[in-house]
Each structure stands twice: as C-alpha cells, then as structure tokens.
Amino acid sequence: MPNSRYFCGKIPDLSQRSISRSDVLQLARLRGAPEIFHSIQGEGKSIGVPSVFVRTSLCNLHCIWCDTDYTWNWEGTRFPHVHDTxxxxxxxxxxxxxxxxxxxSVAQTVASFHCRNVILTGGEPMLQQSALVKLMELLRQSSQGYHFEVETNGTLVPSPEFDAAIDQYNVSPKLDNSGNPLKLRHKPAAxxxxATSPKAFFKFVVAAQSDLEEVLHLIHQNQIPAENVWLMPEGSTAAVLSQRRKWLVEICKRNNFRYTDRLHVQIWGAKKGV
Ligand code: SF4
Known part of the structure; x- marks a missing residue:
C-alpha cells in the first residue's frame, strides 16, 4: 500500500472521471492487503526495470508449479500442485x-509510487480487461508517462480497448510441463x-530439455520471430535455476532466442510481494 517515501501527490479526482465507486478489480490479497508493490521486473524483456506490480486474482489455468497459486488454487477444487505433498x-x-x-483506490495506490512502469500481473489479468482499461485510463489522465505491461498466459484475445491501452504484452504460453490439458492452454486465435502484435514478446517456461520440441513447434506454427522469444528456466529456488540455466543458455544460443533468468528468485527466493 502507499509508501509515503514515494508519494507523488497525483491522486486522480473521481469527480472528473468516468469511473464510479462500483467499478471493481479483483486483486490478490497478500498479508491482509491488495497486492500492489514497487519492485523491479524479474523476468523477460523488461528485466531489471523498476516497476509497480498490480496482481489480479483468478486464473483460467492451473499450472502445477505456479508460484502464485493463491490466485486460483481454491479449497474444494481438485487441481494438483507440486506443493501438495x-x-x-x-x-x-x-x-x-x-x-x-x-x-x-488501486489507481491511488499505483500513483503514490514514483514509478511509471506498471505491470499488470496475476493470476491471469486479462480475465478483467474492462476494469483494467479503466485503471489505465484513470492513471493516464492523472499523469503523463505511464507505460503498461501485462503478463498473460496467451489464451485470451484482447478487446480493441485493452489492446489500445496496453503498451507491452509479456506472453507466456504454457507447455505440457504445466499440467494443463492442451485444450485449455492452447488457444490458436489468441x-x-x-504472434502478429508488435507489442508482444514471448516467454516460455522450460523445465527440461525435452520441452524444446514443443516450444519450437509453437514458434514455427505461429511464425513467431526468434528475437521475440525468451526462454526461462522453471524453478523457485536459486539452486534449481542455476542448474537449469547451464543447458538452457546453450539452447538459446543455438536457436537465437533470448535467455531470461528469474531475478526476483535470485534476490528474494520464494518471498511474495517484493
Ligand atoms: S497461467 Fe500463470 S497464474 Fe495461471 S496457473 Fe499458470 S503460472 Fe499460475
């Protein structure tokens, strides 16, 4: 929540905007508060960029190794998770x-940080596109210079309004290693x-060398340029990342893909909201 050290005094004025108090975003709740925090981007194209993260709740997939399972792995569901044991x-x-x-209230919190790169993450943020469009409009009306990224699993087609508002898509299509059935995780239209959006950059989570065949098939099938592809090791500890990056870097070199680490895991381990 707002940290007075970063407060910039640009609180949007509700009376001047087409936003009502009934417009709602469903955000992840962490340590008793909506998960909005100032950090650095830990993965992909914008790695290292100071950013404000807004974590939406809810997801349309259920990856077995998901490290934000508190956005979807609800009591009463049967989805398996690697932590089950x-x-x-x-x-x-x-x-x-x-x-x-x-x-x-979300706009006020975001505006309170002295940072204009905002990352809409989840869960799957694109389940809440119309509310996010309003959030982006409100912030842009309050201050210049906002740049919005969304982290998506690539299964939902953006609305024209969402596409007009967003600056960068960080698309992470899920592979067989996620444990999701193909018909859920593979949505050709999306x-x-x-693949044809100049704003989209792809990140594939690779757990084993055998995942490469599936990655190459998706890239070929959708004609994704190699320079728009990042490969990232799956892992939520520095030790696992260290082991997997050794062979993943070689795969990147051979295929002209980018490599991305998980900087937040290297710095903070599995700690959330940092
Ligand atoms: S798509 Fe992302 S948020 Fe959803 S279950 Fe998979 S890793 Fe977690």
Whole structure:
C-alpha cells in the first residue's frame, strides 16, 4: 500500500472521471492487503526495470508449479500442485485471498509510487480487461508517462480497448510441463493475435530439455520471430535455476532466442510481494 517515501501527490479526482465507486478489480490479497508493490521486473524483456506490480486474482489455468497459486488454487477444487505433498500446504480460501478493490483506490495506490512502469500481473489479468482499461485510463489522465505491461498466459484475445491501452504484452504460453490439458492452454486465435502484435514478446517456461520440441513447434506454427522469444528456466529456488540455466543458455544460443533468468528468485527466493 502507499509508501509515503514515494508519494507523488497525483491522486486522480473521481469527480472528473468516468469511473464510479462500483467499478471493481479483483486483486490478490497478500498479508491482509491488495497486492500492489514497487519492485523491479524479474523476468523477460523488461528485466531489471523498476516497476509497480498490480496482481489480479483468478486464473483460467492451473499450472502445477505456479508460484502464485493463491490466485486460483481454491479449497474444494481438485487441481494438483507440486506443493501438495509439502507438510502444511493447503488450498486457499477464496474469500480470504481476494480483495474487491475500487478502481479508484488501486489507481491511488499505483500513483503514490514514483514509478511509471506498471505491470499488470496475476493470476491471469486479462480475465478483467474492462476494469483494467479503466485503471489505465484513470492513471493516464492523472499523469503523463505511464507505460503498461501485462503478463498473460496467451489464451485470451484482447478487446480493441485493452489492446489500445496496453503498451507491452509479456506472453507466456504454457507447455505440457504445466499440467494443463492442451485444450485449455492452447488457444490458436489468441496465439495468432499475439504472434502478429508488435507489442508482444514471448516467454516460455522450460523445465527440461525435452520441452524444446514443443516450444519450437509453437514458434514455427505461429511464425513467431526468434528475437521475440525468451526462454526461462522453471524453478523457485536459486539452486534449481542455476542448474537449469547451464543447458538452457546453450539452447538459446543455438536457436537465437533470448535467455531470461528469474531475478526476483535470485534476490528474494520464494518471498511474495517484493
Ligand atoms: S497461467 Fe500463470 S497464474 Fe495461471 S496457473 Fe499458470 S503460472 Fe499460475
């Protein structure tokens, strides 16, 4: 939530805007508050860029290794997760892990940071496109210089309004290693849209060398330029990333893909909201 050290005094005026108090975003709740935080981008094209993160709740997929499972792995569902066998791991109570936030309050929190790169992340943020369009409009009306990125699993086609508002798509199509059935994780129309968008950059999460065949097939099928492809090792500890990057870098070199690490994992491990 707002940190007075970063407060810039540009709070949008609700009375001047086409936003009502009933416009709501469903955000992840972490440590009792909506998950909005100032950090650096840890992955992909904008790695290292200071950014404000807005984490939406809810996802249309259920990756077994997801490290934001508190946005979708609800009590009463049957989705498996790699942590299922960990002592103390439990599914999440939906009412305790979602914050219904007015768009105005989210805009006020975002505007309170001295930072204009905003990353809409999740969960799957594109499940809430119309509310996010209002958030982006409100922030742009309040101050110049905003740049909006969205992190998406690439299964949903953007609305024209969302596409007009967003500056950068960080698209991460899920592979077989995610545990999602093909018919859920592979949506050809959405992939075609992103493959031809000049704003879209692709990031594939690679857990084993055998994942490469699937990555190459998707890239070839959708004619994604190699310079728009980042490969990232799957892993939520520095030790796992260190082991996997050794062979993943070689795969990147051979195919002219970019390599991305997971900077936040290297710095903070599995800690959330940092
Ligand atoms: S798409 Fe992203 S947020 Fe959704 S389950 Fe997979 S890793 Fe988690």
């Amino acid at each position: 960990q002592p103390g791991y439990r599914k999440f109570s939906k009412k305790d892990w979602i914050d219904q936030c007015s768009i105005l 992939l075609r849209f992103f």
